[in-house]
Amino acid sequence: MKYLRVLAVLAFLVIVQTTLLPRLFPWLPLAPAFLYLVVLSFRLPRNFLLTAGLWSGLVQDILVGEVFGLTMFTNYIAMAVVWEFKDDLLDNAVVTCGVRVVIATLVQEFLTAFVYYIYSAGSGHISNTLQISAGLNLLSNLLLYALFMLWLRLRGSEKVSAFLEARS
Template identity: 45%
Template sequence: MKYALPLLALTGLVILQSALLPLVFPWLPLAPALVCLVFASIRQERRFLLIASLWTGLVMDILLGEILGLYMLLNFVSMFIVLEIKYEVFESYILTVGIRLIAATLIQDAFMAFIFYIQGIPDLIPALQINAGMHLLSNLILYLLSLLVIKLRHPGDKLESVLEVKR
């Protein structure tokens, strides 16, 4: 029951991501659910993050109707790998979350291209470069906007105290 409210919030973000944001910004593939999951990676336990990534992928699979289980696989694998990037490597939570977001985005795009390659879709390299660049740009814009909102709401506080980081 302790996971119900965060999973409901992630469901709302996925609905926002797949229904409203494409109408407002059709040229920019924004992924607020992924950014939220990566932000949560510095304060939540590993078990919750893997459950949340599977749940987010399931909701995306249901809403978008793509290949069944594709987004569940993409979110789970990217979160599993991203959780291996530790804070101690960079000594900065802002940099750690940013690197995790970049890694998650590139992992998802590479896996998507691999799955499409298996299906026999030709000429994936130019499309992969453009899609990865657009996804990376949009996710980093969301990340920077999130940091700006956090800084404006809590002007004198450190990021780790605002996000209630667990060490």
């Protein structure tokens, strides 16, 4: 019951991500649910973070009509890798979260490109597609992260550190 609100927010963000944002910004693949998962990696225990990654991937796979569960798979692996990136490696929580966004985005893009490469039986050139797709997704996720940090900063400077430093 404690984490039900988090799952509801994730489901709402996935719905917005798959329905509204492609209409408003068709050239930019914004992923607020994925960014929210990365930010939650500071606050949630590992088992629930992985469950939340699976949940958001399941909702997105159902909405998009993906039968292979690719988003569930990539979200789960990306959150497992992000969780292993230590909080105390860098002194600044904002920079640590930004590095986690980069790591999670690249892991997700590499896994997606690899699965599509295997699915096409190795007939295509993976490097060109991966460079464009990963660069665009990384740029959009970092832009969304910068806007989120700016929004937290406008609410108050203590809100940023309090939001990122809290652990359940």
